[in-house]
Amino acid sequence: DAGVIQSPRHEVTEMGQEVTLRCKPISGHDYLFWYRQTMMRGLELLIYFNNNVPIDDSGMPEDRFSAKMPNASFSTLKIQPSEPRDSAVYFCASSSESGRVTYNEQFFGPGTRLTVL
Amino acid sequence: SQQGEEDPQALSIQEGENATMNCSYKTSINNLQWYRQNSGRGLVHLILIRSNEREKHSGRLRVTLDTSKKSSSLLITASRAADTASYFCATDASNTGTASKLTFGTGTRLQVTL
Numbered sequence: 001d002a003g004v005i006q007s008p009r010h011e012v013t014e015m016g017q018e019v020t021l022r023c024k025p026i027s028g029h030d031y032l033f034w035y036r037q038t039m040m041r042g043l044e045l046l047i048y049f050n051n052n053v054p055i056d057d058s059g060m061p062e063d064r065f066s067a068k069m070p071n072a073s074f075s076t077l078k079i080q081p082s083e084p085r086d087s088a089v090y091f092c093a094s095s096s097e098s099g100r101v102t103y104n105e106q107f108f109g110p111g112t113r114l115t116v117l
Numbered sequence: 118s119q120q121g122e123e124d125p126q127a128l129s130i131q132e133g134e135n136a137t138m139n140c141s142y143k144t145s146i147n148n149l150q151w152y153r154q155n156s157g158r159g160l161v162h163l164i165l166i167r168s169n170e171r172e173k174h175s176g177r178l179r180v181t182l183d184t185s186k187k188s189s190s191l192l193i194t195a196s197r198a199a200d201t202a203s204y205f206c207a208t209d210a211s212n213t214g215t216a217s218k219l220t221f222g223t224g225t226r227l228q229v230t231l
Contacts, residue, residue: 004159033218043160043205043221056218091159105150106207106219108159 004109006092012115018080021112024073025094033106034067034077035091043091049075050097082116089113122222123206129228136193138225140206141186147209149182150219151191154203163191163204196229203227 005024013019025032033048047057052069060067064083069075079086093106124139140149148167152160166173166182166189173180179192193200203226207219 042223045218045220048218093159105162105165106160108152108161110159111157 004092004094004107006090006109006112008112009110010113010115012117013082014117015083016081017116018078019082019086019114019116021077021090021092021114023075023077023092023109025075025092026096026107027073029094029096029107030072031095031097031106032069032075033093033095034075035093036088037091037111038088046077079114082114084116087114087116123204123225125225126223127226127228129230130196132196132198132229132231134196136196136200136227136229138191138204138227140189140191140222142189142206142208142220142222143187144208144210146184147211149180149189150207150209151178151180151189152205152207152221154205154224156202160205193227196227198229198231201227201229 004026007022011019030051034046035043036046037043044059046059047067048055049069052072065079067077089111091108091111093108095106122141128136130136146168148165150165151163153163154160164175164178164180166180168184171182177194182189189206203224205224206222209219
């Protein structure tokens with residue numbers, strides 16, 4: 001298995017531009033998570049999906065952020081318009097619920113390093 | 118605020134020594150997990166300990182959990198230079214037994230020198 005795939009790996013953009021980050025979870029996983037990591041705030045959960053449905057988006061910082069999961073193999077995180085304070089590494093992770101009891105080990109992608117100038 | 122707080126924030130040891138990292142959390146948990154993050158990479162799951170377990174081993178890793186003190190420790194024995202990374206604890210506070218979100222701690226940066 002190729003693991004969780006994220007693209008692009010690096011993104012540099014100017015303030016005000018739209019940014020779209022992409023994620024392909026591990027095949028068969030039914031949970032998908034978007035995180036943001038910064039030195040100041042550490043690793044923050046932004047939103048997570050179960051079976052393509054958003055379950056908890058309480059971590060999404062503001063309306064400029066949106067996430068979609070149109071199918072089981074693809075998700076996007078969009079920032080519009082982007083601001084310098086959005087600069088961070090964004091991780092996507094997936095996990096699987098197996099049987100009646102799951103311990104939701106999460107598998108992380110390599111991350112997208114976003115720089116907003 | 119973060120559910121888990123790791124201690125120390127940074128640790129520097131020599132190869133062959135043992136490394137101990139601690140994690141404290143605030144609420145009741147279903148399980149606690151430890152992850153490693155190498156520089157510039159995503160997090161990698163190391164080990165999971167359930168709330169009804171007190172100790173668990175995996176290779177050179179030993180994890181303990183004290184739910185009365187709301188704390189956990191990760192011991193890496195006979196450390197190697199390749200163990201240099203940041204280590205995070207993550208807590209699952211769900212009470213349904215279904216997959217849900219994890220809350221990650223602040224991390225411990227471990228440096229293992231030759």
